[in-house]
Amino acid sequence: MKKAVTEKDIETGQKDGMFLVSREMLLTPGAREFASRKGITLKYVAEEPPKAAAPLKSEALEKLIEDIVVQEVARRSAASAGAPAPSSAAPATTAAASEQAPPRIKAEAAMDQSVCSSLDAQCRETILNLSRPDSTGNRAIVTVVGHNRPGIVARISAVVAECGGDLADISQVILADYFSMIFIVNLDGLERNNLSFRIFKERLQDEALRIGQTQILVMHENIFKSMHKV
Amino acid sequence: MLFSMNEIHETIRMIEAEHLDIRTVTLGVSLLDAPHGSVDALCKFLYERLYGRAHRLVECAAQVEDRYGIPIVNKRISLTPMSLVCEGLKTTDEYVAVARVLDQVAQDVGVDYIAGFSALVHKGATTGDLRFMRSIPKALAATKRVCSSVNLGSTRSGINMDSVLVMAETIKELAEITPHGAGCARLVVFCNAAEDNPFIAGAFHGVGEPDAVINVGVSGPGVVLAALRRMKREGKFSDLAQVAETIKKMAFKITRAGELVGREVAGMLGDPVSFGIVDLSLAPTPAIGDSISDIIEEMGVEATGAPGTTAALAMLVDAVKKGGTMASTSVGGLSGAFIPVSEDAGMVAAALRGSICLEKLEAMTAVCSVGLDMVAVPGDTPVETIAGIIADELAIGMVNNKTTAVRILPVPDSKPGDVIDLGGLLGQLVIMPVSQYSCAGFVRLTGRIPPPITSVKN
Numbered sequence: 001m002k003k004a005v006t007e008k009d010i011e012t013g014q015k016d017g018m019f020l021v022s023r024e025m026l027l028t029p030g031a032r033e034f035a036s037r038k039g040i041t042l043k044y045v046a047e048e049p050p051k052a053a054a055p056l057k058s059e060a061l062e063k064l065i066e067d068i069v070v071q072e073v074a075r076r077s078a079a080s081a082g083a084p085a086p087s088s089a090a091p092a093t094t095a096a097a098s099e100q101a102p103p104r105i106k107a108e109a110a111m112d113q114s115v116c117s118s119l120d121a122q123c124r125e126t127i128l129n130l131s132r133p134d135s136t137g138n139r140a141i142v143t144v145v146g147h148n149r150p151g152i153v154a155r156i157s158a159v160v161a162e163c164g165g166d167l168a169d170i171s172q173v174i175l176a177d178y179f180s181m182i183f184i185v186n187l188d189g190l191e192r193n194n195l196s197f198r199i200f201k202e203r204l205q206d207e208a209l210r211i212g213q214t215q216i217l218v219m220h221e222n223i224f225k226s227m228h229k230v
Numbered sequence: 231m232l233f234s235m236n237e238i239h240e241t242i243r244m245i246e247a248e249h250l251d252i253r254t255v256t257l258g259v260s261l262l263d264a265p266h267g268s269v270d271a272l273c274k275f276l277y278e279r280l281y282g283r284a285h286r287l288v289e290c291a292a293q294v295e296d297r298y299g300i301p302i303v304n305k306r307i308s309l310t311p312m313s314l315v316c317e318g319l320k321t322t323d324e325y326v327a328v329a330r331v332l333d334q335v336a337q338d339v340g341v342d343y344i345a346g347f348s349a350l351v352h353k354g355a356t357t358g359d360l361r362f363m364r365s366i367p368k369a370l371a372a373t374k375r376v377c378s379s380v381n382l383g384s385t386r387s388g389i390n391m392d393s394v395l396v397m398a399e400t401i402k403e404l405a406e407i408t409p410h411g412a413g414c415a416r417l418v419v420f421c422n423a424a425e426d427n428p429f430i431a432g433a434f435h436g437v438g439e440p441d442a443v444i445n446v447g448v449s450g451p452g453v454v455l456a457a458l459r460r461m462k463r464e465g466k467f468s469d470l471a472q473v474a475e476t477i478k479k480m481a482f483k484i485t486r487a488g489e490l491v492g493r494e495v496a497g498m499l500g501d502p503v504s505f506g507i508v509d510l511s512l513a514p515t516p517a518i519g520d521s522i523s524d525i526i527e528e529m530g531v532e533a534t535g536a537p538g539t540t541a542a543l544a545m546l547v548d549a550v551k552k553g554g555t556m557a558s559t560s561v562g563g564l565s566g567a568f569i570p571v572s573e574d575a576g577m578v579a580a581a582l583r584g585s586i587c588l589e590k591l592e593a594m595t596a597v598c599s600v601g602l603d604m605v606a607v608p609g610d611t612p613v614e615t616i617a618g619i620i621a622d623e624l625a626i627g628m629v630n631n632k633t634t635a636v637r638i639l640p641v642p643d644s645k646p647g648d649v650i651d652l653g654g655l656l657g658q659l660v661i662m663p664v665s666q667y668s669c670a671g672f673v674r675l676t677g678r679i680p681p682p683i684t685s686v687k688n
Contacts, residue, residue, distance in 0.1 A: 219299040
């Protein structure tokens with residue numbers, strides 16, 4: 001679960017005008033604006049600060065994924081002459097490995113089969129996290145509109161976390177006293193908690209009622225995908 | 231972010247403010263294996279089959295509604311034409327008993343209508359078909375949820391004028407035994423009836439269909455209207471190609487939403503239910519802003535029915551079809567734009583101010599689906615005149631190789647200009663004037679209007 005970082009977190013967490021942002025953090029646009037207003041530098045680190053060894057690993061892993069994608073694509077296109085064009089045309093670059101879903105899925109599958117067994121558990125988990133977010137088809141778009149007040153992001157994200165959801169992205173606009181926020185929430189964790197989409201939606205809506213003057217809409221991403229993507 | 235803020239806001243706006251909804255999710259159920267002969271055995275079979283197939287329909291639709299935040303207004307069932315299933319029955323009472331079972335099962339599974347109390351007599355009626363048609367008034371009067379349709383003609387076979395007259399009498403009889411003739415809102419006659427139409431009252435599960443299918447009817451006049459208004463605000467409303475383009479894009483999005491919902495519901499219901507089609511029809515509701523008439527007026531026709539109406543409607547329907555067929559390969563049903571007078575607040579207003587009349591509506595149906603729909607006429611309109619209205623409308627469908635229909639309510643004790651509120655989705659009936667000249671000599675001729683030359687294609 002990524003942690004949503006708000007203005008308050010930056011204010012308390014900054015040290016000598018610098019705030020360390022890890023992979024596990026998701027900055028709200030409000031927090032970014034606050035940092036730039038206060039002159040706080042946002043320093044991006046590849047992992048949680050205590051795990052100092054991780055950045056190296058992460059680079060190595062990206063390279064590893066890339067290699068596997070290349071191998072896998074080569075193997076499959078050799079195996080079947082009618083391999084789909086995008087895969088066979090996928091260039092052996094990091095961009096291809098990180099942006100295109102099909103090679104990623106292949107990479108993940110290949111990981112599971114062979115390479116993962118040789119890696120230690122922590123590495124394996126990191127690889128899957130790297131390769132998973134864009135390949136999932138199970139996310140909700142949560143839209144929150146209402147009267148602005150402190151703590152809304154924290155309260156909404158707390159409910160999301162409680163249900164097992166994982167914040168994948170946040171977008172936020174504040175106009176005078178009103179705000180409009182869009183969260184993208186990965187729902188894979190809901191099943192592990194045995195929660196249905198309906199319960200997830202109801203919990204968020206209950207929270208909106210408790211916050212007051214706030215409207216919250218929860219919709220599965222497929223409706224947006226089907227209406228806007230071909 | 232995977233989606234742009236604009237895309238997300240547009241979707242939410244379409245659903246929350248512009249009445250984008252799924253008008254109906256209709257479960258078609260085959261009854262071809264029903265037992266013949268004994269009415270008791272048939273009733274038992276019908277209840278068990280329909281309850282078994284449909285008891286989870288409402289629940290599954292609600293789950294999909296929740297998941298995507300898109301309202302599914304109606305959950306319905308369509309059946310194999312009951313005249314086929316009931317061919318062995320002998321008396322009107324037996325038909326009524328069957329209709330009551332359908333009504334009961336609809337109530338028990340929580341759907342608002344069950345359709346398919348239907349007959350296909352476009353080339354000729356069997357003795358059973360005739361008994362069946364004669365039983366329709368009593369069957370509909372005895373039930374609340376059962377809908378009936380009869381296919382009286384087709385491009386391939388012509389128009390069965392004998393049955394047109396029978397159905398005109400049936401409509402008159404039904405109007406007289408139900409309050410305000412409201413029972414006629416559940417009875418429609420067709421030319422070229424669609425076997426996979428999800429919309430009530432004309433839905434039935436065709437004999438060429440599998441065991442069970444989910445067909446979806448989308449909605450969206452409000453969305454198209456809002457898009458045109460936005461074009462106007464942005465000063466882009468001048469070129470027809472651009473107007474058509476805007477409507478096409480909206481139709482695309484609406485259809486995609488419809489197909490998603492249909493596939494999800496079918497998937498949840500599981501074997502043997504499969505996904506059938508999306509019906510692209512723009513279906514208005516009495517809600518303000520959810521009106522085909524308003525779109526026509528937004529396109530620059532002062533009042534619906536004025537010259538230019540048919541051309542504007544033709545363009546609207548064509549753009550909807552183009553957008554929709556791009557969006558889905560499973561397009562079917564009626565797929566056009568409905569102009570049910572009572573169910574469309576703009577049409578009601580047009581009828582009240584006299585800008586629209588039966589004759590203009592008939593012309594409009596040459597370019598849209600589905601026909602003279604929810605039109606009310608005085609109760610003293612002769613049977614022959616009703617038969618003539620039906621024959622005219624069916625002729626348009628027969629010659630143009632399209633579906634046309636008539637759903638007409640001869641409201642007893644009413645005169646032109648009277649308004650009767652049917653409530654709910656059925657809306658307000660405005661009694662429209664009918665030509666005083668008779669066509670009795672023509673409609674009393676027996677036999678069939680031969681199929682047009684366009685039927686010879688092979």
